[in-house]
Amino acid sequence: MLVDFELIQNAQRGDAAAFNQIVSAYRRRILGTISRLIGRPEDVEDVAQEVFIRLFYSLEQLRTAEVFEPWLYRLTVNASYDYLRKNRRRQESRMADLSEQQVMMADAAAGSRAQSDDFERRRVRDTVADLLSSVSEEDRILLTLKEVEGLSLKELERIYHVNENALKVRLFRARQRVLKNMKEVTGSPAKTAPTGEAE
Amino acid sequence: MMSDRLMADWDERESRLDELFRAYVDACPAPEPGANFMPGIWAGIEAREASRNIFGRMAKTLVTAALATSVILMLLVSIDSDRGFSGTFVQALTADNVSQLEPFHLDRISEMEQQ
Numbered sequence: 001m002l003v004d005f006e007l008i009q010n011a012q013r014g015d016a017a018a019f020n021q022i023v024s025a026y027r028r029r030i031l032g033t034i035s036r037l038i039g040r041p042e043d044v045e046d047v048a049q050e051v052f053i054r055l056f057y058s059l060e061q062l063r064t065a066e067v068f069e070p071w072l073y074r075l076t077v078n079a080s081y082d083y084l085r086k087n088r089r090r091q092e093s094r095m096a097d098l099s100e101q102q103v104m105m106a107d108a109a110a111g112s113r114a115q116s117d118d119f120e121r122r123r124v125r126d127t128v129a130d131l132l133s134s135v136s137e138e139d140r141i142l143l144t145l146k147e148v149e150g151l152s153l154k155e156l157e158r159i160y161h162v163n164e165n166a167l168k169v170r171l172f173r174a175r176q177r178v179l180k181n182m183k184e185v186t187g188s189p190a191k192t193a194p195t196g197e198a199e
Numbered sequence: 200m201m202s203d204r205l206m207a208d209w210d211e212r213e214s215r216l217d218e219l220f221r222a223y224v225d226a227c228p229a230p231e232p233g234a235n236f237m238p239g240i241w242a243g244i245e246a247r248e249a250s251r252n253i254f255g256r257m258a259k260t261l262v263t264a265a266l267a268t269s270v271i272l273m274l275l276v277s278i279d280s281d282r283g284f285s286g287t288f289v290q291a292l293t294a295d296n297v298s299q300l301e302p303f304h305l306d307r308i309s310e311m312e313q314q
Contacts, residue, residue: 020237027236032229044230045239053243121226128223131216147220179212 134181
């Protein structure tokens with residue numbers, strides 16, 4: 001745990017400085033998790049702020065130190081889920097929607113190495129987002145927490161309050177759906193390889 | 200033969216998916232919080248407090264109005280009942296009609312029987 005339970009108790013009593021310290025301790029972790037859960041860097045900060053506002057209002061319900069982090073993850077998951085649900089139909093022009101030629105032209109225009117890296121990252125983000133679009137928002141988040149964030153089944157069990165076997169089944173089904181969707185979304189293996197290596 | 204190829208294809212997909220997930224971590228690094236991150240949180244909290252206060256005040260006003268209406272209605276009902284008859288329905292009927300009814304004489308019945 002990144003903060004003492006005493007600090008949380010102070011925040012529960014309305015100490016604004018203690019709450020600020022909790023936010024400072026966890027904000028980078030929460031920003032990183034949200035970034036990977038929603039895949040939209042431009043909206044990460046807004047969702048993270050929402051998480052901490054929800055934390056402020058629900059802090060008084062917390063009784064033990066052990067549940068603080070799973071509970072903060074739960075708030076993060078819920079806020080990310082709400083964001084994804086709201087933005088389900090949002091139409092955005094993304095690199096993955098461009099033709100191969102346009103992608104090459106965009107890549108050439110990027111010029112510098114840094115821009116090329118940005119382009120590659122964006123392509124990976126878009127490919128993963130498209131792959132995960134074959135599953136529901138809930139499963140997308142669950143799969144990301146397990147496969148990308150690297151959370152164990154025990155940790156997921158504490159976040160979701162669901163037993164391990166049910167989680168395993170849900171994860172397996174979600175992964176199968178993503179795998180089925182893979183060829184359709186990624187096309188040729190050379191295009192999908194995240195490091196750019198051809199198969 | 201066919202199933203072997205399908206299995207190999209599936210395994211290849213599995214490893215490609217794992218590779219993509221690993222690359223996704225680098226593609227979505229934790230962004231640095233902006234200078235307005237903390238003030239933004241407090242602004243959000245204050246905005247919610249304000250809307251809570253508005254709803255709270257509205258709720259209080261509604262409760263007060265409901266209580267006042269109940270008291271007025273209770274007063275009206277009690278005033279109305281003071282003005283009216285306080286006995287039972289039968290007593291009220293008797294009081295209303297007793298003067299109009301003839302006294303009941305048993306001797307008249309015996310006269311009628313004799314006739």
